[in-house]
Amino acid sequence: MRPVAITGLGTLGPGVTGGRAALARYLAAPASMIGAESRTARLPERLVGPSLADLVDETEARRLSRVCQLTLAAARLALADARLGPGADLGVVVGTEFGDLHATAAFADGYLAGGVPGLSALLFPSTVMNTMAATTTIAVGARELSLTVNAPTVAGELAVARAAHEVAAGRLDAVLAGGVDQLDDLLIESLAALGAGHEARGEGATFVVLEAREAARARGAAILGEVQGVAWRALPARPHGVGRHARSRAIAAALEAAAAAAPAVGWVYGSASGDVARDAWEANVLDTALGPGVPRTSLAAWLGRHSGVGALGVAAAAWTAGHGRLAGVGAVRPGPGLVHALARGGSHVALVVAPGDEEEAWP
Amino acid sequence: MRRVAVTGLGAVSPFGAGVKVYWDGVRAGLCAIRPLTLIDTAGFRARLAAEVPGGVAGSGRRGRADRLAFAAAREALQDAGLTPADRAAAALVVGAVGGGMLEAETWYWDRRRGSVAPLRAILPCAHAETLGARLGIEGPRETVVTACSSGAAALALAADLVADGTVEVALAGGVDAITRICFMGFNALRLLDPAPCRPFDRDRRGMSIGEGAGFVVLEPAERARARGASVHAELAGYGTTTDAFHVTAPHPDGEGMARAMARALECARVAPGAVGYVNAHGTATPQNDRIEARALQAVFGEGRLLVSSTKSMIGHTMAAAGGLEAVATVLALVHGVVPPTIHLETPDPEVAFDCVPNVAREHGIEYALSNSFGFGGHNVSLLFRRA
Numbered sequence: 001m002r003p004v005a006i007t008g009l010g011t012l013g014p015g016v017t018g019g020r021a022a023l024a025r026y027l028a029a030p031a032s033m034i035g036a037e038s039r040t041a042r043l044p045e046r047l048v049g050p051s052l053a054d055l056v057d058e059t060e061a062r063r064l065s066r067v068c069q070l071t072l073a074a075a076r077l078a079l080a081d082a083r084l085g086p087g088a089d090l091g092v093v094v095g096t097e098f099g100d101l102h103a104t105a106a107f108a109d110g111y112l113a114g115g116v117p118g119l120s121a122l123l124f125p126s127t128v129m130n131t132m133a134a135t136t137t138i139a140v141g142a143r144e145l146s147l148t149v150n151a152p153t154v155a156g157e158l159a160v161a162r163a164a165h166e167v168a169a170g171r172l173d174a175v176l177a178g179g180v181d182q183l184d185d186l187l188i189e190s191l192a193a194l195g196a197g198h199e200a201r202g203e204g205a206t207f208v209v210l211e212a213r214e215a216a217r218a219r220g221a222a223i224l225g226e227v228q229g230v231a232w233r234a235l236p237a238r239p240h241g242v243g244r245h246a247r248s249r250a251i252a253a254a255l256e257a258a259a260a261a262a263p264a265v266g267w268v269y270g271s272a273s274g275d276v277a278r279d280a281w282e283a284n285v286l287d288t289a290l291g292p293g294v295p296r297t298s299l300a301a302w303l304g305r306h307s308g309v310g311a312l313g314v315a316a317a318a319w320t321a322g323h324g325r326l327a328g329v330g331a332v333r334p335g336p337g338l339v340h341a342l343a344r345g346g347s348h349v350a351l352v353v354a355p356g357d358e359e360e361a362w363p
Numbered sequence: 364m365r366r367v368a369v370t371g372l373g374a375v376s377p378f379g380a381g382v383k384v385y386w387d388g389v390r391a392g393l394c395a396i397r398p399l400t401l402i403d404t405a406g407f408r409a410r411l412a413a414e415v416p417g418g419v420a421g422s423g424r425r426g427r428a429d430r431l432a433f434a435a436a437r438e439a440l441q442d443a444g445l446t447p448a449d450r451a452a453a454a455l456v457v458g459a460v461g462g463g464m465l466e467a468e469t470w471y472w473d474r475r476r477g478s479v480a481p482l483r484a485i486l487p488c489a490h491a492e493t494l495g496a497r498l499g500i501e502g503p504r505e506t507v508v509t510a511c512s513s514g515a516a517a518l519a520l521a522a523d524l525v526a527d528g529t530v531e532v533a534l535a536g537g538v539d540a541i542t543r544i545c546f547m548g549f550n551a552l553r554l555l556d557p558a559p560c561r562p563f564d565r566d567r568r569g570m571s572i573g574e575g576a577g578f579v580v581l582e583p584a585e586r587a588r589a590r591g592a593s594v595h596a597e598l599a600g601y602g603t604t605t606d607a608f609h610v611t612a613p614h615p616d617g618e619g620m621a622r623a624m625a626r627a628l629e630c631a632r633v634a635p636g637a638v639g640y641v642n643a644h645g646t647a648t649p650q651n652d653r654i655e656a657r658a659l660q661a662v663f664g665e666g667r668l669l670v671s672s673t674k675s676m677i678g679h680t681m682a683a684a685g686g687l688e689a690v691a692t693v694l695a696l697v698h699g700v701v702p703p704t705i706h707l708e709t710p711d712p713e714v715a716f717d718c719v720p721n722v723a724r725e726h727g728i729e730y731a732l733s734n735s736f737g738f739g740g741h742n743v744s745l746l747f748r749r750a
Contacts, residue, residue: 001527092605097486099508104544108471111547116406124548125610125738128460129487129508134739137607143619146605146741147516148508150459150488162505162520169527193479234455234504239492240483249501345492347504 001168001257003213003228005356007221008082009315010074010178013204014041015303016312019081020224020319021363023312027319027327032302034200039274041202041304042183047073064135067100067182071132072139074205074308075176079140082209082221084174090142091172092133095149095159095179095307099129102184132180144172152240154271154341155179156310157349160208161230164351167210168230174215178207179307199275202304206311223356225318228336229258230351235285237346242277250350251289251340258336258352262289265352266333267326268296269313271341273305282342290338297328313339317353322362364526367598368587369747371443371580373435373536374690377413377573377677380420380434382442385687386694388676390723392703395677396559396571401465402543409555412541413573413678425493426463426481428540428576432490433497435576435686436534440498443580444592445532447499454503454530455495456521458513458537459487460682465542472543487682490538502530510737511644513537514577514685515745519601525581536578536686545572545681552611560647560679561706562672563656563718570646573678577686579693596693599633599730599748602626606740613651613736617658620644623742624662624732631730631746635663638746639728640701641716642692644736645672646679655734656714669726670716671704685735689745692733696749699727 009020014033016026033041047056047069055073056064064072071094079086103126110118125131130148137146145166149159156179163177183203191201208224216223231253237243255262268286272279286296299316303309317339320326324334334355342348374381377395378388388395395413404410421430440450463484470481483489488506495504503524509516514537521535539545549555549572556569587594604626606619613620628635641663644655659670673691674680680687695701700723707720733745 088607105471107544107548108468111543112472116547116550119547119551121548121551121553124544124551127544127548128510128738130510130737130739130741131610134510134610134741137605137740138609141607143605143607143622145603146509146739147520147603150486150506150508151504152486152488152492158505165529166523169523171523190479190482194482232503232505234495234501236496236499236501238496239489346495346501347488347492 002170003226004164004167005211005213005216005226006208006224006318007211007216008078008209010077010081011206011312012070012074013303013308014043014202019077023315024319024362027316030302030327034304039198039200040183043203065100065103065126067180068132068135070205071136071180074207075136075140078176078207078209084209086140088141088143089173091144091175092137092142092146093159093163093175093177094133095155096129097152097155097181097307098187100126100131101187103127105186151347152343152345153305154310154343154347154349156307157339157341158232160311160314161232161349161351163210164227164230167212174211176207177210178311180205181306199273200300200304202306202309204306204308206308208311208315222361224361225321225356226354228352228354229254232349235346235348240344242281242344243346246284246288248285248289250348254350254352260336260352264336265290265294265338266335267320267337268294269317269339270296270298271300272298273300278344285342295326295329295332297326310341314351314353318356319362321353322355366584367522367525367581368584368594369579369596369598369693370582370587370592370594371439372595372690373439373578374687375415375431375435376575376687377415379416389673389691389702390700392705392721392723393676394559394705401541402546407550409550409557411571413571414541415574426466426484428461428463428538429490429493431540431576432494432538436494436578439534439578439580449532450499452502453500454521454524454533455491455500456505456517456535457491458507458517458682458685459490460508460513461539461542461545462487463489464544465540468543509741510739511681512685512735512737512741512743513682515735515743518689518745519603519743521581522598522601525583531582531586533581534578535581537682538576539574539681539683541572541574554648559706560675562645562647562675562704563652563711563714564707565709565711567647567649569648571678573680575680575683575687577683577690579689594750596696596750597748600627600631600746602744604742608740611738613654617654619740619742620655620658620736621661623744627744627746633730638730638732640695640731641668641670642688642733643670643672644734645674653713660715665715668716669701669719671702671719673702675705688733692731692747696728696731696747699725701726
């Protein structure tokens with residue numbers, strides 16, 4: 001397996017938009033973007049403004065749905081951050097929980113309001129979750145593997161883990177990997193009806209650029225961090241349920257892939273989001289795997305849970321590995337740490353992230 | 364990298380439940396495309412589809428697609444003869460598009476009156492959650508969405524995990540139930556034939572949609588031999604590429620399709636001349652079949668290859684297509700019988716291959732390829748070798 005480098009970051013969401021510099025600023029003093037009443041963190045409805053004009057042009061803004069615009073903007077930010085041009089040798093792996101649910105509802109509404117003549121052939125492709133990956137590959141000319149992974153709450157971490165696995169195995173040389181989700185009123189209403197409780201939800205998109213480390217060094221890329229080991233597994237649980245098993249095969253396998261033992265993990269970016277029962281389960285899993293007392297934090301606590309924030313946690317971990325500071329916690333031991341996410345239903349993901357070229361890479 | 368064996372097959376098709384029923388229908392060249400009953404088709408130009416007949420077994424509390432997936436996955440696991448410990452550590456990779464949309468649509472159509480329970484299963488990942496919980500599978504779990512190539516992509520990703528030693532066993536496949544959104548969408552795009560579809564026919568007018576589930580069990584060939592498992596075939600290679608061209612149209616030269624096929628051959632270190640049969644994507648849209656034939660010609664040259672589309676019998680089962688067609692391709696190798704393309708009366712002169720019109724053909728094959736291409740330019744080719 002080849003070492004995997006993180007060479008670029010692009011993110012767009014409440015609280016942090018931009019590349020590595022924007023993330024470093026945010027992590028130094030993270031602020032909550034979650035509304036006290038709504039328990040959501042949302043972006044403006046219309047995304048294209050002066051700051052994004054060079055990321056999504058007017059034609060794209062007119063033709064692409066909002067969630068596709070989010071995806072494309074983050075992808076372009078990440079490529080620019082990596083100083084990597086668009087190109088055929090790229091792969092794209094997108095994690096999403098809800099896809100373009102807004103387009104699906106709009107397509108159905110067209111029929112319900114106008115019958116057969118009310119159906120939109122233009123909207124139909126957006127009802128399939130691969131629409132964000134498809135429009136992004138077209139815009140950036142990526143012709144290798146393009147993949148959309150769907151999972152409850154952990155899709156962003158899962159997308160990065162799968163992409164890192166493909167790079168490590170030599171099947172991809174460079175890949176845009178990350179996640180995206182958007183909130184809309186129907187989704188918020190549905191989540192509330194399903195009893196989402198105090199879980200904080202957010203929206204946005206994040207991509208990291210992953211490359212084979214030696215190839216990245218050869219082209220002179222500044223390496224933000226390394227993904228040393230990844231694994232994804234399932235803990236026993238009913239669908240949507242919270243389980244009791246706390247022995248994580250994912251963490252063990254990720255550590256094994258990284259040739260590391262649990263004591264090497266100095267800190268954790270977890271997935272706590274205010275879902276009390278799920279958060280307690282994850283805490284138990286982490287305590288069982290790493291022992292109590294390992295400092296941990298969760299970006300979802302400030303930005304809300306969504307697939308973009310899952311991928312953002314991987315980039316944040318690279319910053320922490322190099323700087324010895326854990327967002328919202330303070331000083332921690334520099335060096336390898338863990339990104340971990342656990343969903344209701346049992347899907348969980350673990351990534352061991354180590355420092356890159358911290359002197360040159362981070363501002 | 365380890366060689367990957369197929370040791371379990373499972374299918375729920377428009378011919379009914381079970382691999383035997385599926386193969387009997389395919390081999391006999393039967394047509395399962397009939398008037399659609401699951402949803403209201405009034406006012407639509409095309410009103411046919413290939414539904415899974417009868418009541419789909421399983422608890423009514425589960426969505427239709429969940430039940431299709433469960434039946435096919437359970438059959439594949441039983442066929443492979445895995446132990447509970449094997450299952451617990453197995454990877455589960457599911458290709459899905461519609462998720463529990465059929466039930467969620469009912470909720471939405473009623474203007475959101477009634478129970479919100481269907482929303483819990485609306486997402487494609489619901490199938491993997493259900494399968495994992497009910498079948499005791501705790502290895503790597505993924506749901507992949509690459510439109511109509513989702514099922515094939517699931518097999519390719521699962522094969523990766525087996526080949527590189529991440530897992531010893533993987534259960535992979537695709538599933539989709541017919542939904543209103545899918546039926547209405549393809550009608551809106553005017554891609555559905557009002558009559559049963561006619562892949563590779565000069566007068567073809569579009570596709571017929573279908574539903575079902577197809578799953579396989581993959582494991583290292585050496586391990587399969589060591590435990591005395593019945594090996595149906597070897598998944599010798601696979602290729603995944605992207606067109607980066609258009610959201611709904613394939614690249615006009617079939618460049619991405621050809622690259623996926625060439626990758627599969629390269630992965631298996633097999634020359635094009637060794638392949639005897641291609642189970643084509645073969646949707647019967649004028650554009651797809653013409654471009655796929657062009658891509659096949661670029662990879663294999665003209666003439667010798669047998670090419671057929673099982674969609675002529677069971678329709679386009681969306682995310683299930685890659686799984687069901689992989690099962691058909693494996694069975695073609697096992698039985699030495701190439702499935703036919705039915706409703707093929709006037710071969711398209713632009714298709715330079717023998718498309719096995721209307722009657723299955725006995726033909727010994729060493730290697731067979733299964734193609735799946737999806738909206739968004741997702742191309743997947745799976746190359747199987749006879750065991």
